[in-house]
Amino acid sequence: MKIPIEIISKTPLFSGLDEDALQKVCTITVRKEYDKGQIIFSEGDAGNGFYTIVSGRVKIFKVAPEGKEHILHIFGPGEPFGEVPVFTGRPFPATAQAIAVTSLLFFPKAAFVALIHQNPSLAMSMIGVLSMRLREFTVQIENLSLKEVPGRLSSYLLYLSDEQENPNAVKLTISKSQLASLLGTIPETLSRIFTKMAVAQLIRVQGGEIQLLDRIGLDDLAENGKLPEK
């Protein structure tokens, strides 16, 4: 199956490339399809290339021995993932799973590294992607160790509000169980926090729709990491 150059040119990672370089990228690209629930790679696997998403959604997560999991990212169309092993020579540090029917582009390691060597602007794009992700992880670590669950949830809701460009309400794009895992907690706790925050008049929850009733209060909570006791 031929890979249309249009798809590749739409992923931000390749946005700085000229026609010629894009053509070269096309020649090394492999298209892969996954069903909902299918594992793309597992922690510990050797990585012989990385992926970008054409359509669908992918979650990247770590599993504890007892089965509890922590979601590190949920990626959507245009986003690359699985690059780390390409450049470290070490196995995947986490597992990737399609959480919807998903179509991916796969870039084999050796060919891609060669491309980067020839193409400084591709190198810079990749450096930009990695740096941004490092920055996000820094925030995640801060959230986990310096904030309590209500603070993390507030941060997330405000982030979503920003993303969806709606200051008054957000729509969850993942299930509440997945959100719990993304925030480093469990569904029971998340559920209780939702009701607590609703009681405190910060939000109103209707299924996956959440109205932000008090942005100042939410900002405060996200900042201080704690629900102020009343």
Place this chain on the structure above:
Amino acid sequence: MKIPIEIISKTPLFSGLDEDALQKVCTITVRKEYDKGQIIFSEGDAGNGFYTIVSGRVKIFKVAPEGKEHILHIFGPGEPFGEVPVFTGRPFPATAQAIAVTSLLFFPKAAFVALIHQNPSLAMSMIGVLSMRLREFTVQIENLSLKEVPGRLSSYLLYLSDEQENPNAVKLTISKSQLASLLGTIPETLSRIFTKMAVAQLIRVQGGEIQLLDRIGLDDLAENGKLPEK
């Protein structure tokens, strides 16, 4: 003050460069000296370049509003830090402080980016550094959300043991308070865990010297994240 090319050639980031490229790096490098305790940059500052360490030690940390801090890294000679803002255009996500008398090399943003464009192998080195760091953060996040403090401590001790190439004992290279902060906990808790693990015959603690009495037990603890109840 002239920057000796020998120092630059010794930092891993520049190890792949030829004489000519090294010379170019020299011309953009600025040497900076810091006293113990001095802040190098603060979270939120605009980053107009990054650093590598010639001698001394630097801690990178996040601060919670009430003053509690979480150490993300402690870097030593040869290691680069502060790169993220150079490539994301966003401010520093954390604060850097010298924890000893420290001598640094500073690389101004624009000049360094230009160098990367001209030098694919430098680009690859930088990609390698960032990828490795991403990998480490993945482990840190796993530790924080999936393991309890004893598990995190075990992981750290085993990592140190590996680093110091001594399977039976390790010497802490940072204070116990700093270690607590690095593990996402507080000194009181860390102290208690040390005694608990000593009682469980896993380790013996004498100041900063820690003997690893039961590596299998420690491995298990690091893996499962919990002290098995007796």
Place this chain on the structure above:
DNA sequence: AGACTTCCTTGACTTAAGTCAACTTAACCC
């Protein structure tokens, strides 16, 4: 050496969040 600070440890108490279990709601599918 003594006085200082900083680091570490220990005790008593509190609390956020996890566990286990039951029940409800919503989604899905012949």
Place this chain on the structure above:
DNA sequence: GGGTTAAGTTGACTTAAGTCAAGGAAGTCT
């Protein structure tokens, strides 16, 4: 459209780890 499965919620209980406070060790500086 009822019946199965998954997702979400609520309650009672437990627990890891944080807070507050007080003492002890250890290194540092005149």
